[in-house]
Amino acid sequence: MTVSIYAMTCGWLSMPMPFLIDGTEGVCRIPVPAYFIRHPRGTVLFDSGMSLRVQKDGAKALGEELEPFFEIFYEPNEEVSTRLESLEVDPADINYLVSSHLHFDHCGGHELIPNACHIIQQREWEAAHVPELRAANHYNPADFDHGHGRIEARGEHDIFGDGxxxxxxxxxxxPGHQSLVLQTETGPVVLCGDACYLRQSLEEMRLPAPIAVNDELAMRDSLTRLKALQSSGARLMFGHDPEFWAEVPQAPLPVA
Ligand SMILES: [Zn+2]
Structure with missing residues (x-):
């Protein structure tokens, strides 16, 4: 049994380059991806992009702390629910909504996927509900707290039980970031999320500036494991790499 993967661009952001790789300079314009996955026994969305609040008034939605660092390029019809139309998928029919983590550009579209079961690492969900950690990690409950049924994973979680x-x-x-490993007809594919922003992050094993890192040792360990997966033949989908993204087929064409 294998799965198909489809990539969708749900807007763009520009942000300081050091937020992506520490020790660099300038500003980088990055895509905000979401992925639709079709399995013989159900459908999965990996991340949901930004909220409609961000589309309407980005400065207000991001708040005083984040707003100065980002410029938002997010037009009507770029939200995930409209992107899914290209696949003739009704957002209300999606079975599982996997969050890599709870930053605004990864879970803001959760409310547009109303009936899915939300799969998240327990550590991430808990961190988002402890006031100090919520503040330190820039989580906004308006993005993700929409009453979805929820599976709180503790470590690895095999969604369909077949690997x-x-x-x-x-x-x-x-604190609880997760990636998604998929077995496709053309081999394993890894949706890295923000565990690996850019191809350069992996090639040079470089982390973002401290502002974008909760736990440096853990992040370095995650990057090492992603590198090992790549070495063993997996195709890595980097989290926000504009050059890499230009090579990625967009839905309705499959990535794999
Ligand atoms: Zn993030």
Whole structure:
């Protein structure tokens, strides 16, 4: 049994380059990806992009602390629910909604996927509900607290029980970040999320500036495991790499 993967661009952001790789300079314009996955026994969305509040008034939605660092490029019809139309998928029919983590550009579209079961690492969910950690990690409950049924994974979680769609903990960027490892007809594919922003992050094994790292040792360990997966033949989908993204087929074409 294998799965198909489809990539969707749900807007763009520009942010300081050091937020992606420490010790660099300038500003980088990055895509905000979401992925739709079709398995013979169900459908999965990996991340949901930014909220409609961000689309309407980014400065207000991001708040005083984040707003100065980001410029938002997010037009009507770029939200995940409209992107899914290209696949003729009704957002209300999606079975599982996997969060890599709870930053605004990864879970803001959760409310547009109303009936899915939300799969998240328990550590991430708990961190988002402890006031100090919520503040330190810039979580906003308006993005993700929409009453979805929820599976709180503790480490690896095999969604369909057949090894084809498996959540892999990649802590470090946030307390409970996870990536998704998929078995496709053309081999394993890893949706890295923010555990690995850019191809350069992996090639040079470089982390973001401290502001974008919750636990440096854990993040470095996650990056090492992603590198090992790549060395063993897996294709890595980097979290926010504009050059890499230009090579990625967009839905309705499959990535794999
Ligand atoms: Zn993030």
């Amino acid at each position: 084809t769609v498996v959540c892999m903990p990649t802590y470090g960027h946030t």
